[in-house]
Amino acid sequence: MAATRDADAAGQSDRSPLTDTDRAGLLEYMMLMRAVEEEGLRLYKQGKVPGSFYDGRGQEAVCVGATWALHGSDPISSPLIRDLGAHLVRGTDLVELFRHYMGRSNTISRGREGNVHFGDRTKGIVGMISMLPDMMVVAVGFAMAFRMRGERRCALTFFGDGATSRGDWHEAMNWAGIDQLPVIFVFENNQTAYSTPTSRQFAVDPVDRAAGYGVHAITIDGNDVEAVFAATSAARTRAVEGGGPTLIETQTMRMHGHGAHDDAGYMEKDVLEKWAARDPINSYAERLRADRVDVDAIQARVTETVSEAVDAAMTGPMPEPSEALGDVFCQGEAEPIGEGPTRWSGFAQEVTK
Ligand SMILES: Cc1ncc(C[n+]2csc(CCOP(=O)(O)OP(=O)(O)O)c2C)c(N)n1
Helix, strand or coil, rough: CCCCCCCCCCCCCCCCCCCCCHHHHHHHHHHHHHHHHHHHHHHHHHCCCCCCCCCCCHHHHHHHHHHHHHCCHHHHHHHCCHHHHHHHCCCCCHHHHHHHHHCCCCCCCCCCCCCCCCCCCHHCCEECCCCCCCCCCCHHHHHHHHHHHHCCCCCEEEEEHHHHHHHHHHHHHHHHHHCCCCEEEEEECCCEEECCCCHCCCCCCCCHHHHHHEEEEEEEECCCCCHHHHHHHHHHHHCCCCCCCCCEEEEEECCCCCCCCCCCCCCCCCHHHHHHCCCHHHHHHHHHCCCCCCHHHHHHHHHHHHHHHHHHHCCCCCCCHHHCCCCCCCCCCCCCCCCCCCCCCCCCCCCCC
């Protein structure tokens, strides 16, 4: 299977199924991700967020566009530290999220961590673990289960360029290719793994490597949310119809340091300026403005929502040290993933069984 770098091969065309409501939604969720992360960084600088803070500035189009194209029953394993938008599209509560950042107890992780390593089974999201890219293999496992049970579902996983040199990456690709499983690999090529540029990471582009595993692969503009939506939507159709896995390389740029503790002094200024001019939110806002969408109203709503959530989050209590060792192991049967009333964009409305 030859790799293709042609976006049309991903099923993109002028006949986008996106409605005006979807377009406004895509912009709103990208804006929401940025506003939440800007607040998170502010709270971190005020000493209210322990540890560090990680954001995905400049990469909002990837996680928002990809998640928009999934059905609510399609699990994501797992959104990474640049992929907050996937959680937001699936309906993560903002007050809980800010409490989580601040390590408060009545929240998703009950104060055990303040990072973007959380998951929520009820939303079909498996939390990430730090060892990258272990969760890629978990996504392939989901896809295998769907195949065995005859379910029309597909799994999606995100990974960065840094992950492509690890063994798990190759194992996941190989397994998905051999069994032609319903899985989507979203490759967030943000040009650097911490301070290591891609030129020092691989001699052969992972998109070209994919062909060696029997995985269909394409490259798209990761700063164009509609391109990400279209590529993921086509990959999902292909997956649930038995066409096998797809790797989507999204070309984008990490506009901040690795985390709040990293000033990214190793990045070249002119490169960042070039990418700043292609900011995914600004460019999409401009495009929608030309279509008479009230972008300012969307931004105002986002700013107000986030500000209210931060105020409400301040009241949460801190966790009791005596509870630290609870919930380490699963008691009884694990709950099913994403089989409840998960929120999703409304796309991919197919019967799942
Ligand atoms: C196996 C493993 N080695 C090292 C790390 C530490 N680490 C966390 S994020 C990161 C950089 C990952 O780069 P990339 O996958 O390109 O994602 P990006 O941070 O650029 O979004 C590293 C080295 C890790 N989490 N797992």
